[in-house]
Structures are given as structure tokens and as C-alpha cells.
Amino acid sequence: MESGKSMFRLLRLLLPILAPLCALVAAPAAQAERVKDLGTFQGVRPNQLTGYGIVVGLAGTGDDSIEYATQGMKGVVSRFGLTLPQGVNPALKNAAAVLVTADLPAFAKPGQRLDVTVSALGKAKSLRGGTLILTPLRGADNEIYGMAQGNLAVGGLGVSGADGSQVSVNIPSAGRIPGGATVERAVATGFDTAPTLTFNLAEADLTTALRVADGVNHAFGDRRARAMDAVSIAIDAAPGAEDRIMMMGMIENIEISPADAPAKVIVNARTGTVVINGAVKIHPAAVAHGKLTVSVNESPRISQPAPFSQGQTAVEQSTSISIDEQKKPMINFKGGASLADIVKAVNAIGASPADMVAILEALKQAGAMKAELVVL
Structure with missing residues (x-):
């Protein structure tokens, strides 16, 4: 195990030398592209998060008395120990029901900030000047991975008159909150425990897959990489996150010549x-x-x-x-x-x-x- 770690540390020091050599072996330099530009490692990807929340502080451009907006507001006030009387549905002209979306990057850790997009769900005319109330963000497994809250930045503008005339600039019913969400849970990628690493090409091509595998094998001087199909290249890796991260970084900087596109x-x-x-x-x-x-x-x-004739x-x-x-x-x-x-x-x-x-x-x-x- 110690000898393996020493080899990886040596390869990391030689990376600036190995990368140009790999480019010469695998492909002409003029057509070479980095492996990291051709695809991604399996499991190292973003995850989509979605949440349902309430935006308050609107200037009369909210959802009015839509039922699901009213239910959302009842849920918000219940967090503070308040209970609305039975059968009372408040007019929510200054609030709107919204959907909140965000992308959770790979390897995101608790405490990191995420940008979120907030979009009106009902008939709210504008979210300008609104504030998103604390909203949980859930993944596809319905688990909470983040919490969002903050003031919206809305690039659109909507104005309406008493006679029904309207003027809209861009889309006022959607906005963003830069750094408006906090990561609460990390996603386990499993890349440090799997017996092999899998690199997936963005576009399926048998020739490119074979060239990537050959480039990796030339860089490390063995036969650890093999093309499994037109997309996936399986790469044998030593256990442990440190050694794998080091190897993945080296692989991403290898340059190869992708196959020509089909006619x-x-x-x-x-x-x-x-x-x-x-x-x-x-x-x-x-x-x-x-x-x-x-x-x-x-x-x-x-x-x-002719004049005075019988014709018509x-x-x-x-x-x-x-x-x-x-x-x-x-x-x-x-x-x-x-x-x-x-x-x-x-x-x-x-x-x-x-x-x-x-x-x-x-x-x-x-x-x-x-x-x-x-x-x-």
C-alpha cells in the first residue's frame, strides 16, 4: 500500500512532463483535446433539487386567494406557533406560491452556498421586491439536501392599468437568489470504494473510447484502462480517496485526438x-x-x-x-x-x-x- 501511494505521488510530480508526452503518443498536438473536455467520471455529477415555498413582501402582485398558496402560508405561520381560525382564507395579494430549483454540484459539502431560481406557481403577476421564506430543497429521493431563503433579484417588470392594459419587460414572475441556499447534506458518490472508476464520454464513439483507454494506459505504463462500450471506459484504481483523486486529476489532463464526426x-x-x-x-x-x-x-x-343602336x-x-x-x-x-x-x-x-x-x-x-x- 505504501509503495502504491509513493508511485502516485511520483506521478503527480511528473504530471507536467507526462501530459505532453501522452499527447504525442496518442494524437497529433494540433488536434488534441483534454480528456476532461470529452466526458465525466461516473458519479461525479450535479443533482437537481426542488422545493415549494412562499414569497412575501410583494406590492399587491401576488396570488390573491389561490388555495395552495393559502395552504402554504398556513404552513409558514404554523412554524411560529400561530394557527389561523378554521375556515379563514387570507387574501394573499402580497404573497405568492413558488417553486424553487437549484443544482447541487458534485462533492458539495454542508455549509456551501448555492444559487437558486424562484418561479411563480400560480397567477402572481410579479415577484419583484419579494422575499423567499425558509424553504427545504429535496432531491429525487425526497431527502432534504439544502435550505433556501433570501431576497429575490428579478430582471423583469410588469405594469397593468385599470382598463386592463398591460406592459411586460422580460419575465417578472421569475427571479434568482445568488447564494440563496445552504447545503445541509453531502451526496455520497461512492467513487472511493468502487473497484473501478468509469469515465463516460459525452458523445458515444467507439474510436474515441479506444483512444481514451490507450491514452490512459500510455500515461501510467500499464493496462489499467479498457473500453467497455462506445461510452464507458473502465479504469482500475487503488482503494482510497486520496490516490483516486490524484489519478483522476492526471487522467483529465491527458490529451488525445477524438475520432472524426460521422458525415x-x-x-x-x-x-x-x-x-x-x-x-x-x-x-x-x-x-x-x-x-x-x-x-x-x-x-x-x-x-x-354605337350611339342610338340596340346593342348593350x-x-x-x-x-x-x-x-x-x-x-x-x-x-x-x-x-x-x-x-x-x-x-x-x-x-x-x-x-x-x-x-x-x-x-x-x-x-x-x-x-x-x-x-x-x-x-x-
């Missing part, structure tokens, strides 16, 4: 936006793009009979039909055409975003574009 064409049909990544290649194909315009013009003419004034219809076909040259894509070639060719024929979508779909159907076509 994709992203199309937003609503806005006409088309995004083509650099991996898209075009096989030999010819594209002809044209536009046909048909114009129909109605020009009624008045037919007036009549309306004579006159229709003019014209056809305009814009002839565009046929484009010949040679094999291996790149993104720049595609953009240059499509711009040359004056294609709009909608026309470009039609061209890309046709190339996909013809088998000339080996890329995933994603329509948003």
Missing part, C-alpha cells in the same frame, strides 16, 4: 438552414436545377355599342398566359467532392436554402451522398 447533413425545414459537416463526400453525380414560373394576367375590356354594354374577358423557365446549367459532381465543392456548385446555380434541401435529398436518394440526413 451528417442537418436541415431545418422551418427556417431553411442547412449545415453540412466536413466529413460529407459526394460520389459522381449530375444535378440539374431549374425554375418554372407561370403567370396568368386577366385584363377585362369594356365593349360599348358588355364586358369582354381577355387572358394572357406566359411561361418563364429559368434554365440553369447541369452540375457534374466528381467523385470525392468535398464540402467546399458542394457549396460552390450550389451557389453557382443560385439555389435558395429550400432548393438546396431538395438537391441534397435527391443526392441522398440517388446514393451519391453517403451521409446521414437529419431533418429538424
Whole structure:
């Protein structure tokens, strides 16, 4: 055990030297990225907290007499030994029922401060000037992990007149309390007792997972890391939080070259936006793009009979039909055409975003574009 700790301390001292060497072994420096930018260790993540509370001190912009706001206020005053008479529901124009949300970071310890977001739950018009009363924050297991309280900072503004006219700037029914919550309980991650550490990639890719495992093995000079699937890399680790934290810090600073993204064409049909990544290649194909315009013009003419004749004034219809076909040259894509070639060719024929979508779909159907076509 002592020899293992000594090895980790030695590796920590050599980290500034090892990291550049790992970058040279695993990938070209120009394309290298740190492992910490590609994913996270399993269990080292934030947790969402939620609470139900009451905001008081509003200038007549609260929930009025909504039942769940009244119940919340009864719960608040009961903490101070006060009991409202049976059947009495106070008008709460200066109070509002709210939901409080916060993120509990990994390794957060009791006493640390958290920022919280407060959002009106009912028909409160504005939370400006309000104060959140002490509110417990619960996790997914329904246990209390924090307590929130404080004055709200509201960036929105809402004004209404007696005739029903209203003016709103931003969202006045939501606000934040910087450092408004205190951590009351730490979340056990279990990373210091599990037999292995698991690093999960943010995006699934078999090649990247293998490169991360190879980078870790090159850094430590053994075979402690292995790719389990396209996302997870299992890493053998010595017991004890100190040694594991040291090893995790070293792994996060290893630089590798992620795998190239698969060929994709992203199309937003609503806005006409088309995004083509650099991996898209075009096989030999010819594209002809044209536009046909048909114009129909109605020009009624008045037919007036001669004076003192028996004829009647009549309306004579006159229709003019014209056809305009814009002839565009046929484009010949040679094999291996790149993104720049595609953009240059499509711009040359004056294609709009909608026309470009039609061209890309046709190339996909013809088998000339080996890329995933994603329509948003």
C-alpha cells in the first residue's frame, strides 16, 4: 500500500512532463483535446433539487386567494406557533406560491452556498421586491439536501392599468437568489470504494473510447484502462480517496485526438438552414436545377355599342398566359467532392436554402451522398 501511494505521488510530480508526452503518443498536438473536455467520471455529477415555498413582501402582485398558496402560508405561520381560525382564507395579494430549483454540484459539502431560481406557481403577476421564506430543497429521493431563503433579484417588470392594459419587460414572475441556499447534506458518490472508476464520454464513439483507454494506459505504463462500450471506459484504481483523486486529476489532463464526426447533413425545414459537416463526400453525380414560373394576367375590356343602336354594354374577358423557365446549367459532381465543392456548385446555380434541401435529398436518394440526413 505504501509503495502504491509513493508511485502516485511520483506521478503527480511528473504530471507536467507526462501530459505532453501522452499527447504525442496518442494524437497529433494540433488536434488534441483534454480528456476532461470529452466526458465525466461516473458519479461525479450535479443533482437537481426542488422545493415549494412562499414569497412575501410583494406590492399587491401576488396570488390573491389561490388555495395552495393559502395552504402554504398556513404552513409558514404554523412554524411560529400561530394557527389561523378554521375556515379563514387570507387574501394573499402580497404573497405568492413558488417553486424553487437549484443544482447541487458534485462533492458539495454542508455549509456551501448555492444559487437558486424562484418561479411563480400560480397567477402572481410579479415577484419583484419579494422575499423567499425558509424553504427545504429535496432531491429525487425526497431527502432534504439544502435550505433556501433570501431576497429575490428579478430582471423583469410588469405594469397593468385599470382598463386592463398591460406592459411586460422580460419575465417578472421569475427571479434568482445568488447564494440563496445552504447545503445541509453531502451526496455520497461512492467513487472511493468502487473497484473501478468509469469515465463516460459525452458523445458515444467507439474510436474515441479506444483512444481514451490507450491514452490512459500510455500515461501510467500499464493496462489499467479498457473500453467497455462506445461510452464507458473502465479504469482500475487503488482503494482510497486520496490516490483516486490524484489519478483522476492526471487522467483529465491527458490529451488525445477524438475520432472524426460521422458525415451528417442537418436541415431545418422551418427556417431553411442547412449545415453540412466536413466529413460529407459526394460520389459522381449530375444535378440539374431549374425554375418554372407561370403567370396568368386577366385584363377585362369594356365593349360599348354605337350611339342610338340596340346593342348593350358588355364586358369582354381577355387572358394572357406566359411561361418563364429559368434554365440553369447541369452540375457534374466528381467523385470525392468535398464540402467546399458542394457549396460552390450550389451557389453557382443560385439555389435558395429550400432548393438546396431538395438537391441534397435527391443526392441522398440517388446514393451519391453517403451521409446521414437529419431533418429538424
